[in-house]
Amino acid sequence: MLVIDAHVHIHVCFDLSRFFGSAFSNCLQVARLVGSESSCIPVLLLTEGRMQRVFQRIQEETKKGNNRLGDEQTGGYLVFATEEDESLRIQRVDGTCLFLISGRQIVTAERLEVLALSTVSEIPDGLPLEEAVAAVEKVGALTVIPWGFGKWSGRRRGVLMQYLASRREGVFFVGDNGGRPNFLQFPDFQREAPGLSLKVLPGSDALPFPSELQKVGSFGFTLQEELDLRRPGEALKRILKKHGAAPAPFGSHESISRFARNQMALRIWKHRI
Numbered sequence: 001m002l003v004i005d006a007h008v009h010i011h012v013c014f015d016l017s018r019f020f021g022s023a024f025s026n027c028l029q030v031a032r033l034v035g036s037e038s039s040c041i042p043v044l045l046l047t048e049g050r051m052q053r054v055f056q057r058i059q060e061e062t063k064k065g066n067n068r069l070g071d072e073q074t075g076g077y078l079v080f081a082t083e084e085d086e087s088l089r090i091q092r093v094d095g096t097c098l099f100l101i102s103g104r105q106i107v108t109a110e111r112l113e114v115l116a117l118s119t120v121s122e123i124p125d126g127l128p129l130e131e132a133v134a135a136v137e138k139v140g141a142l143t144v145i146p147w148g149f150g151k152w153s154g155r156r157r158g159v160l161m162q163y164l165a166s167r168r169e170g171v172f173f174v175g176d177n178g179g180r181p182n183f184l185q186f187p188d189f190q191r192e193a194p195g196l197s198l199k200v201l202p203g204s205d206a207l208p209f210p211s212e213l214q215k216v217g218s219f220g221f222t223l224q225e226e227l228d229l230r231r232p233g234e235a236l237k238r239i240l241k242k243h244g245a246a247p248a249p250f251g252s253h254e255s256i257s258r259f260a261r262n263q264m265a266l267r268i269w270k271h272r273i
Contacts (some may be wrong), residue, residue: 001036002227003027004043004236004247005220007115007146007177007203009105010054014213017070020077020090023098026217030250034222041227042098042217043236045203047105047115050125055102059088086120086233099232103141108132110159113148115175116141118233129163142237144201146175149263152187164193171197171241177205178219178251181259199240202249207262208269219251 005027010019023044031040046055061067062079069090070076080089082099091097104116107125114132116123119141127135136143145160152160164172172193176186190198204219206212223245228235239245254262 001031001034001039002041002043002223002225002236003030003217003220003250004045004201004223005203005217006045006117006144006201007175007205008044008046008216009048009206009208010046010052011206011208011212012052013208013210015210016054016058017076019213019216020069020098022214023217024092024096026214027098028096030217030220030222041229043227043232044098044100044216045117046101046103047117047203047205048103049105049107055088055100056120058100059085062088082232083230084233086118087231089229099227099229101233101236104136106132106136110156112151112156112160113146115144115146117144118142118237129159130166133163140237142173142240144173144175146203146205147177147180147186149179161189161192164189164196164198167193168195171199171243173199173201173240176200176202176249178203178215178253179205179207179259179262180253181256182253183256197243199245199247200249201240201247202251204251207266209265221247221249223247 027042028037031037058079062081067079068076078091082089086102088100089097090100101118102120104123106114106123108129109126110129112129116136119139121139123135133143202220204215206215225239
């Protein structure tokens with residue numbers, strides 16, 4: 001069973017050892033609840049912004065032979081390359097492993113977000129939505145337009161609806177996340193874009209506060225599929241694009257009080273940077 005968090009951030013304030021500890025703990029708890037702990041493969045789909053290069057730094061250190069995260073006293077984690085540039089295998093001392101898959105988070109000209117999953121390619125911010133999606137698809141990444149507070153309302157909702165209607169057919173992905181408050185329903189885009197096969201890929205989408213690192217792996221989806229462990233990024237893209245692969249979501253949305261606190265803290269943080 002694949003346990004997948006499809007919207008992962010590793011912010012500068014996150015301690016990497018604690019981050020991966022939370023990821024293993026949360027993903028294995030999901031598998032334990034459905035009786036699949038022994039056959040669980042956790043997958044973290046990174047969505048790094050323009051100034052974030054954590055995946056690249058870990059990968060470069062691994063190539064130099066520095067493949068340990070954390071200290072020797074606690075065991076830490078070992079990092080191994082795969083047969084593709086966009087993924088790494090993170091292994092605990094007990095042999096349990098997860099896959100970290102590179103990706104980008106792009107801000108469009110309309111201030112919508114587009115995620116490019118399973119790629120190390122650079123895609124600029126500021127492109128119109130249609131051009132941004134075309135750029136993601138050109139490099140072979142998986143395109144996701146994720147939910148964000150206020151991003152799918154008003155004028156921006158119109159832009160999104162117009163774009164989805166223009167695609168007419170095929171499989172397309174939108175994203176839910178753990179930061180969505182439980183009083184806001186997820187939009188039913190299928191009624192407005194009946195020709196598309198829309199799939200929702202949930203992810204944690206942690207905010208840039210130290211306490212948020214514990215969210216990784218706590219919100220996402222599961223799939224009962226075999227994964228090519230040599231090229232997990234490419235394999236996962238193929239699996240998700242299949243019409244029959246139905247993501248089963250897990251995790252809880254934010255309470256009203258926590259959502260309000262996070263929004264206030266986020267405004268203060270944005271004012272300071």
